[in-house]
Amino acid sequence: MLRKIIISVSLWASSMMAFAHLSGFTDTSIQIAEPGVKLIYTLPSDNLLELEPNVDMRVEAPEAYLAQVAAGWSVSADKRACFLEERQATALPDIESYQYTLTYQCPQGMDAVSIRYQLFNEQWRGHQNYVRVFMADNRMRMRFTFDRQTLDLPVAKLLQEWSSRLTAEFLALDPHSRLAVEGWENPLADEPGGLDTSSAAQSGVIDPAFLWVGMEHIWQGADHILFLICLLLVPASLGRILLWATSFTLAHSITLALSAFDVISIPPTVTEPLIALTIVFLGLENLYYLVRQNRADVDLNRVYRNRWWVIFCFGLIHGVGFSYLLRELSSGEGVWGRLLMFNLGVEIGQVAIIALLLIPAYVMFKWRHGLKLGGVSSLLTSLVGLIWLAQRI
Structure with a gap:
């Protein structure tokens, strides 16, 4: 029986390693102007391993994926395909991401534009691409998801409602990253397949959508989940576990806020290996505690007394790791409100994980082999952390 459980835990650890490189979300700025349509697509570079995996799981230069990224987008206007005039790939080392710029011409006219996105949907059903649309000095937003892969824009109708016209040229820089946005217009709220309908579309301050973004971010982050399991x-x-979780929460909330406001800026090349190292250390620390459990002269209160501040320090590191998505999606857009909702979502996600595993953990330690199983699981956790550490270095 114990051997079967150990094998199951080993298989689970292997699956965690397999999905460690998925980072969660992608981001796109779309400009509609007289020359046509310009897409600026940003994603964590390690996600591209889903498109073209290699033996050593090493991410190639951004140009290596340009053709596949371009093939994942299609633009049509007035029911005829627009043609891809220019494409460009750029590395963004500060956030360990790649950015792809695709420019389309639509000589047949642009009274109605349709944009389709088909990347990662087969490999990754939960994938979401957050989109900002910039047209005639108006801003709109939506999300591409597995079951929502097309954006239809009635350009002529919108321009008539706005009493406006398309700008003569594209902006030279990504407008999402460079323009301060006070709020989002939402002219397609009542259209089938239209843009998002949250209150942030008008206010730009509190965006409830970021609550779910935070929850999904923690649930899809294998390294953060493994840390909580540890x-x-x-x-x-229960009180001690809640103390540990609270110290982790407070710590990563601090560095998440500091990173979101650019008070601190630590590149992922530093934070990602450090996150893996926290998992290695925590698993080994578990082994130390489990070995001392059977000693009659050991006071567990004294043994656990200082663990909260170790977890607090580790939480500071994880907080910077959480910040990629928030920084990408919040540039100039009511950062306080998005920070609040994103962070609240992360905490709800953490509480859900702990609540789900509390009873199985309690039952495990009531079993006569519980301490051994805890030790094997902790050892495997450290092993997974070591492999992640080697990959990230």
């Missing part, structure tokens, strides 16, 4: 692999009271 907290439950030693026998401890």
Whole structure:
């Protein structure tokens, strides 16, 4: 029985390693202007391993994926395909991402534009691409998802309602990253397949959509999940587990805010290996505690007394790791409100994980082999962390 459980835990650890490189979300700025349509697509570079995996799981230069990225987009106007006039690939080392610029010409006219996105949907059903649309000095937003792959824009109708016209040229820079946006217009709120309908479309301050973004970010972050699981692999009271989780929460909230406002800026090449190292250390620390459990002269209160501040320090590191998505999606757009909702979503996601695993953890340590299983799981956790550390270095 114990051997079967160990094998199951090993298989689970292997699956965690397989999905460690998925980062969660992509981002696109779309400009509609007289020359046509310009797409600026940004994504964590390691996501591209889903498009073209290689033996050593090493990300190639951005140009290596340009053809595949371009093939994942299609633009048509007035029911005829627009043609791809220019394409460009750029590395963004500060956030360990790649950016692809695709420019389309639509000589048949642009009374109605349709944009289709088909990247990562087969490999990754939960994938979401957050989109900003810039047209005639108006801003709109939507999301491409597995079941929502097309954006239809009635350009002529919108321009008539706005009493406006398309700008003569594209902006030289990504407008999402460079323009301060006070709020989002939402002219397609009542259209089938139209843009998002949250209140942030008008206010630009509190965006409830970021609550779900934060929850999904923690649920899809294998390294963050493994860290939380590690907290439950030693026998401890509910109060102590909540203290550990709270210290982790407070710590990563601090560095998440500091990073979102550019008070601190630590590149992923530093934070990602450090996050893996926290998992290695926490698993080994679990083994130390589990070995001491059977000693009659050990006071567990004294053994666990200082663990909260170790977890607090690790939380500071994880907070910077959370910041990629928030920085990408919040440039100039009511950062306080998005920070609040994103962080709240992360906490709800953490509480859900802990609540789901509390009873299994309690039952495990009531079993006569519980301490051994906790030790094996902690050892495997450290092993996964070591592999991630090697990959990220």
